Amino acid sequence: MKLYDGGRAPNPRRVRVFLAEKGISIPLEPVDIGAMQHKSEAFTAVNPLQRLPALVLDDGTIFTESIAICRYFEALQPEPALFGRGAKEIALVEMWQRRVELNLMAAIQAVFRHLHPSMKELEKPQVPAWAEANKPRVDAFLALLDRELADRPFIAGETYSVADITGLVAVDFMKPAKLALPPECANVARWHADVSSRPSAKA
Amino acid sequence: MKLYDGGRAPNPRRVRVFLAEKGISIPLEPVDIGAMQHKSEAFTAVNPLQRLPALVLDDGTIFTESIAICRYFEALQPEPALFGRGAKEIALVEMWQRRVELNLMAAIQAVFRHLHPSMKELEKPQVPAWAEANKPRVDAFLALLDRELADRPFIAGETYSVADITGLVAVDFMKPAKLALPPECANVARWHADVSSRPSAKA
Numbered sequence: 184m185k186l187y188d189g190g191r192a193p194n195p196r197r198v199r200v201f202l203a204e205k206g207i208s209i210p211l212e213p214v215d216i217g218a219m220q221h222k223s224e225a226f227t228a229v230n231p232l233q234r235l236p237a238l239v240l241d242d243g244t245i246f247t248e249s250i251a252i253c254r255y256f257e258a259l260q261p262e263p264a265l266f267g268r269g270a271k272e273i274a275l276v277e278m279w280q281r282r283v284e285l286n287l288m289a290a291i292q293a294v295f296r297h298l299h300p301s302m303k304e305l306e307k308p309q310v311p312a313w314a315e316a317n318k319p320r321v322d323a324f325l326a327l328l329d330r331e332l333a334d335r336p337f338i339a340g341e342t343y344s345v346a347d348i349t350g351l352v353a354v355d356f357m358k359p360a361k362l363a364l365p366p367e368c369a370n371v372a373r374w375h376a377d378v379s380s381r382p383s384a385k386a
Numbered sequence: 387m388k389l390y391d392g393g394r395a396p397n398p399r400r401v402r403v404f405l406a407e408k409g410i411s412i413p414l415e416p417v418d419i420g421a422m423q424h425k426s427e428a429f430t431a432v433n434p435l436q437r438l439p440a441l442v443l444d445d446g447t448i449f450t451e452s453i454a455i456c457r458y459f460e461a462l463q464p465e466p467a468l469f470g471r472g473a474k475e476i477a478l479v480e481m482w483q484r485r486v487e488l489n490l491m492a493a494i495q496a497v498f499r500h501l502h503p504s505m506k507e508l509e510k511p512q513v514p515a516w517a518e519a520n521k522p523r524v525d526a527f528l529a530l531l532d533r534e535l536a537d538r539p540f541i542a543g544e545t546y547s548v549a550d551i552t553g554l555v556a557v558d559f560m561k562p563a564k565l566a567l568p569p570e571c572a573n574v575a576r577w578h579a580d581v582s583s584r585p586s587a588k589a
Contacts, residue, residue: 189415231530232485232489232530240474244474244478246478247481247485248480248481248484248485249482250480251477251478251481251484252477254476254477254510254576255473255474255476255477258472258476258477259473263484269461270461270462271443271447271456271458273445273447273457273461273476274454274455274457274458274461275454276392276450277451277453277454277457278449278451281451281453282435282451282456286435308515308519310513310515310519311518312511312513312515312516313513313515313519315518316511316513327434327435328533343437368438380521
């Protein structure tokens with residue numbers, strides 16, 4: 184088994200943090216996104232969508248999509264449960280994972296991909312108006328999240344979950360996207376400090 | 387338990403098709419998106435993100451996000467399994483569900499939301515250049531899917547899954563988005579005819 188890894192990009196980091204929380208160690212094969220290695224013929228054979236990360240099993244099965252890779256390890260090694268336990272918790276974790284991914288992480292990525300000069304060759308065409316349309320969405324979702332985190336320690340409830348991993352990676356990706364956490368989001372800041380202090384955050 | 391439903395919009399339909407495949411019937415409460423009922427104060431109290439569908443349990447728990455609602459029912463009633471069985475199948479279904487959702491459905495929705503005159507009040511601002519940027523993505527993903535469906539009956543393998551539901555709903559949503567299935571996508575057309583002939587497709 185080996186994991187094609189993409190360094191500082193948000194999705195590869197989601198899987199590395201997840202594996203660190205599980206205490207699972209697997210061989211990593213670095214793919215240099217800056218050098219466009221993910222667009223190479225060799226990597227396109229692994230993932231025709233040319234995105235990272237990708238997990239290759241010993242039997243040749245290939246999984247792409249960070250959350251699919253995480254679910255594979257959750258099924259292999261259920262503890263600690265990062266996708267919830269029981270119908271209600273499973274649904275709440277999925278809901279928050281998706282809310283954070285689709286409303287926060289995707290909006291931050293849209294700002295980065297469609298404005299940052301380093302993305303000119305990778306995001307064709309860059310649509311700056313789309314980046315600008317996403318900036319207020321980032322702040323609106325952070326305000327919602329701040330209200331939610333007033334009452335509980337983690338994004339999906341009392342327990343750390345994959346929703347916190349997506350949230351951590353998303354908030355940390357605000358820096359390269361040249362976005363800042365609004366100062367009134369004190370609960371998000373407290374949560375972010377908590378999840379950042381876990382050893383897995385360094386993964 | 388009741389499901390706030392959004393009529394012809396793609397996400398509410400995903401949940402209705404899923405429930406039909408499971409043989410589960412629950413009370414539906416229609417919310418008229420055309421009349422902006424999902425932006426009302428009453429519905430905002432249910433889902434602050436103002437999106438449909440939303441499931442409310444008898445104890446007051448609210449789930450939003452179609453796939454989270456589907457996972458709740460999968461956990462309550464595992465058969466027929468629509469999210470896969472065993473670690474490998476679970477990961478493959480998740481991978482394909484996400485690939486179809488993020489590369490096909492999201493791209494079709496971007497075309498619809500950012501070009502269609504009826505969305506002027508709902509999608510602010512409309513960014514027509516973003517819609518145009520997504521058109522080639524739709525065709526590129528359909529070409530990839532066509533190659534995949536040459537070798538198997540369903541999107542994630544030998545068995546109908548939630549990935550097929552997302553695919554069906556996405557392809558059917560091409561019509562309001564004024565997009566057409568490229569004639570060379572014969573395998574996608576065959577798969578689409580198959581999944582459309584299931585009774586659940588009418589949900």
